[in-house]
Amino acid sequence: MTAVVFAVLLLGAVPIALVLALTAMFYIQSSGNSVLFASYPQQLFGAIESYGLLAIPLFMLAGELMNEGGVTRRLIDLARLLVGGFRGGLAYINLVANMMMAAIIGSAASQIAIMSRAMVPAMEAEGYDRPFSAAVTAAGGLLSPILPPSMLFVLFGVMAQVPIAEMFLAGILPGLLLGVAFFLTIAVVGLVQQYPKGRWPTREEGRRALRMGLPAMAIPLIIIGGILLGLATPTESAALASLAALLLGRFLYGDLKWTMLPTVLRRTAVNAGLVIMLIAAAGVFGWVVTYERLPQLAAAWIAALTTDPFAFLLLLIGVLLLVGMIIDGIAALILVVPILLPIAQGQFGISPYQFGVVVCLTLVLGLLTPPVGAGLFIASSMTGTPPLRIFRALLPFLVASLATLVLLAWQPWLTTAFIGR
Template sequence: MTAVVFAVLLFLAVPISLVLALTALWYIYDSGNTVLLDSYLQQLFGAIQSYGLLAIPLFMLAGELMNEGGLTSRLVNLARILVGGFRGGMAYINLVANMMMAAIMGSAASQIAMMSRAMVPAMEKDGYEKPYAAAITAAGGLLSPIIPPSMLFVLFGVLAQVPIADMFIAGIIPGLVMSFLFFIAISLLGLRYEYPKGSWPTRQQAKHYFLMGIPAALIPLIIIGGILTGLATPTESAALASLGALVIGKYVYRDLKYKNLFGVLKRTAFNSGMVIMLIAAAGVFGWVIIFEKIPQSAASWIAAQTTDPFMFLMLVVGILLLVGMVIDGIAALILVVPILMPIAEAQFGISAYQFGVVVCLTLVLGLLTPPVGAGLYISSAMTGASPMAIFRALLPFLLATILTLVLISWEEGLVLALL
C-alpha cells in the first residue's frame, strides 16, 4: 500500500520532497508502529546534520555572484581565444565556457538556466538554429555533476561516507573524457550541417579578453586547487570562491552592485532551501526503505541476474536512466545509494568512487530526457525553443554521455587514476 501512496502522490505532481515525507508518514500509520512516529522528526533533521552539506548553498552562492558580477561573460570571452576560430566556433566556445562554469556551479539545472541566457542569443546571432544552440548549452550542463565541484558528489560523499574531496578528484578524468567526446560530436555535426566558421579574435582583442578573463578564471582555480592540494575542504573552497566572486565582481569588474545582493542571497536561499528540504525528506523515506528490507530484496534479485561487475554497472545504468526520467536526481540519489551501494561493494567489489561517478552521471541524464526532463523545460523556458526540438538536437551528446558511462564502467582506472 505504501508503494501505491507514493505512486499516486507522484502522479498528482505533488512536490517530490512532500511525496517522500508523506509516504514515510503513511508507512508509519499503516504499520501501526508508534515508536517510528516518535523518531520521525529525529530522522528528518538527522538527514541534514552533515558538515559536507554546507558546500551546497555556498557553491550556489558562488555561481549567483559570478553571474551577477560579470564573471561569466569574461569566461566566455576567454574561451574565444582558445577555440573561437574553428568551424562551429561558437559551439566550441559554448562548451569550453560550460566546462569552466562546471568547475564553479556544481548544479546542472542552475548552469543550464544561466548559460542559456548567456550563450543562445549569441549563437543565434552567428547563424545557428535555436534548438541546436539550446541543445549544446543544455549538454554543457551535463558536465556540472562530473567536473568538480558537484552537488551530487557532495551528497554522494555524505551518503556513502567517503571523502568529498576524493569524490571531486575522481570526477576529473571522466569529465575530461566526456568533454573530449562532446568536442568530437560538435566537429562531426559542424561538418555535416556546415556550421559557420568562427573567427579568431584580433591580437588586441585576445590581449583584452585574456587580461579581463584572468580574474574570473581564478575562481575555478581556487576551488579545484584548494581541494587537490589539501589546503581547503570542499566547503571551505566554496566559501573562498563566493568571497572571490564577490570581490572580483564588485571591485575588479565593477558590475556587481550592493543593491543587487539581496536578490542574489534570496535566490541562493530559495534554491538551496529546496535542496536541503528534499534531502531531509528523502532521509526519512530511506529509513522506510530499510525497515521494508528493500536493500536485501534488491541484492538477491541483482545477484541472480549477473556476477560480473561491468554488467552490474550496466544494469544499474539502465535502471537509473528510467528512474532519472521521472524522479529528481537528488531524490533518486538518496533513494538508490542505500539500496545499491552495499551490493556494489560487498558482492561485486566495485569502488565507491567508481560507483558514485557512474550513478551521479546517469541520474543527471534524466534532466534532459522525457517525460519529466526538467533541464529540457528550463532550456525551453530560457530560449523559446520547444522541448522536443531541443531533445532531438541533444541526441548526439546524450549518446556521447552514454559512451562515457560505458568507458568508466569498463575501466575503473579512468576514475581512480588520480586518487
C-alpha cells in the same frame, strides 16, 4: 500498501520532499509500531547534520554572484580566445565556457539557464540554427554534475560516507572525457552541417580577454586547487569561491552592485532550502527502506540476474535512465543510493567512487530526456525553441554521453586515477 501511497503521491505531482516524508509517516502508522514516531524528528534532522552539506548553499551563492557580477561573460570571452577560430567556433566556445562554469556552479539546471541566456542568441546571430545552439548549451550542462564541484557529488559523499573531496577528484577524468566526447560530436556535426568558421580574436581583443578573464579563472582554481593540494575542504573552497566572486564582480568588473546582494542572498537561500528539505525527508525515507530490508531483497533479485560487476553497472545504467526520465536527479539519487550502494560494494566489489560517478551522470541525463526533462524545458523556455526540436538536436550528444558511461563502467581506474586507490 506503502508502495501504492508512494506511487500515488509521486504521480500526483506532490513535491518530492513531501512524498518521501508522508510515505514514511504512512508506513509507521500502518505498521502499528507507533514508537517509531518518536524517532521521526531525530531521523529528519540527523539527515542534514553534516558539515559537508554546507557546501551546497555556498556553491549556489558563488554561482549567483558570478552571474550577477559579470564573471560569466569574461569566461566566455576567454573561451573565445582558446577555440574561437575553429569551424563551429561558437559551439566550441559554448562548450569550453560550460566546462569553466562547471568548475564553479555545480548545478546542471542553473548552468543551463545561465548559459542559454548568454550563448544561444550569439550563436543564432552567427548563423547557427537555434535548436542546435540550445542543444550544445544543454549538453554542456551535463558537465556540471561531473566536474568538481558537483552538488550531486556532495550529496552522494554525505550519503555514502565517503570524503567529498575524493568524490570531486573522482569526477575530474570522467568530466574531461565527456568534454572530449562533446568536442568530437561538435566537430562531426559541424562538418556535416557546414557551420561557419569562427574568427580568432585580434591581438588587442586577446589581450583584453586575458586581462579580464584570467582573474575570473581564479574562482575554479581556488575550488579545485584548494581541494587537490589539501589546503581547504570542499566547504571552505566554496566559501572562498563566493568571496572571490563577490570581490571580482564588485571591485574589478564593477557589474555587481551592493543593492543586488539582498536579491542574490534570498534566491540562494530559497534554492538551498529546497535541497536541504529534500535531504531531510530522504533521511526518514531511507530509514524506512533500511528497516524494511529492501537492499537485501534487491540484492537477492540482482544476484539471480548476474554476478559480473560490468554487467551489473550496465543494468544499473539502463534502470537509472528510466528513473531519471521521471524523477528529479537529486531525488532519484536519494532514493537509489541507500538500496543499491550496499549491493554494489558488498556483492560486486565496486568502488563507491566509480558507483557514484556512474550513478550521478546517468541520473543527470534525465534532465535532457522526455517526459520530465527539466533541463530540456529550461533550455526551451530560455530560447523559445520547442523541447522536441532541442531533443532531436541533442541526440548525438546523448549518444556520446552513453558511450562515456559504458567506458566508465568498463574501466574503474578512470574514476580512481586521481585518488590513488
